[in-house]
Amino acid sequence: MATIEELSPVSVRPPEDEIDDDEDEDLDETLTERLWGLTEMFPDTVRSAAEVSAVCSVSLAKKIYSFSRAALWVGTTSFMILVLPVVFETERLQLEQQQLQQQRQILLGPNTGMSAGMPGMMPPAPGKI
């Protein structure tokens, strides 16, 4: 009889305590579980469509990322092999020609054009003897 008396305050609850007990039980759920539970309000088609599109966009993003990595590597190394030496050499040639032209200008006076030094033109006489 003592056991029965002890159990009675546990088994019989007043109605207003149920709400408190429900909240105590809810505190065991994490935040994500509660948010996930909110999605249950959408119909099934919307939920499945959203899930499919989310998965697809994640995989698409991964593919785009890996493709752009590979493409960047292939593009850079191919450019380095195919185009870079020619660029270096043409720039060097241009620089050399420019230097030569500058030297020619200094030597033969500022009126010398691009043509290779006219034979009649004499270098300016030195200023000081």
Add this chain to the structure above:
Amino acid sequence: MGSVLAASSPNPPPPATGGTAASGLTVPPGFGMPSVSPVISPTGAALGQQETENPLPNPGAFDECHRKCKEVFPMQMEGVRLVVNKGLSNHFQVNHNVMLSTMGDSTYRFGATYVGSKQTGPAELFPVMVGDMDNSGSLNAQIIHQITKRIRSKVAFQTQQNKFVNWQGDAEFRGEDFTATVTLGNPDVLVGSGIVVTHYLQSITPALALGGELVYHHRPGEEGTVMSFVGRYTGNNYIATLTLGSAGAHASYYHKANDQLQVGVELEASSRMQDTSVSFGYQLDMPKANLLFKGSIDSNWVVGATLEKKLLPLPLSLVLCTFLNHSKNKFQCGFGATIG
């Protein structure tokens, strides 16, 4: 000395083909044939006897059909290579080749070229004898001689150490507007085996040349023939060639864009290996910078380039070569110096 160098400036040796009967014969693999320039076409020779149009030019050698396009592509090499060419006289030239290699053995090759005194053209002297020997004793030798005004013949040997691997002879007849070649390869009377290759190339119009190739091989117990047809069309700055045969198809297009840039596109389809490949190559020639640059890109994801630079006051030229295979992620680079 000039005539020796002109008659025997070697083409870069063709990449070693896998011993196919049709293509590996006329140029022994791993051995560059000295470039003998094509005979000057006999235009205007007999205008009065021909029909109203100009006589058709000689179409050139059969093997040269795809050559112009192939020359645009860079040659793959790896390791370090040193070549010393020395001309000893007007007729005789000697070259030393040291090749240090990262995959494979390092070798030293000694080669000699002798050019005779029978002159048939501005830069052609016959007979031409070219030979080279390896440090392990492998010999490659070729003798080319112009027997009559129209017939040129060639005999070639190749040994691997002391065993003869390749021995062949051929005769080429250049008619007014056609070229016919017969090649006899590895004839072995004791065993009864051999390969006979006949080529025929005919000019149909001044721009179009058609021809065919017939390969007949015989071994005790089996024999077979392989046939293929060749068509070549020459425009004013392009050459398009097509080869169709039972072994596959090979099409090439060569375009000369301007003085500096030449472009080649090649398509190869092999029925034996069931695969096709397309390659695009270009050659940039800047004589002012003493630079020759060749690049190529392939459908097998292979990118390669060769840079050749002459360091002019010295008779020295440098070659840098890189090849990158993106699909297998393999990289190969080579460096070479040529003296003389």
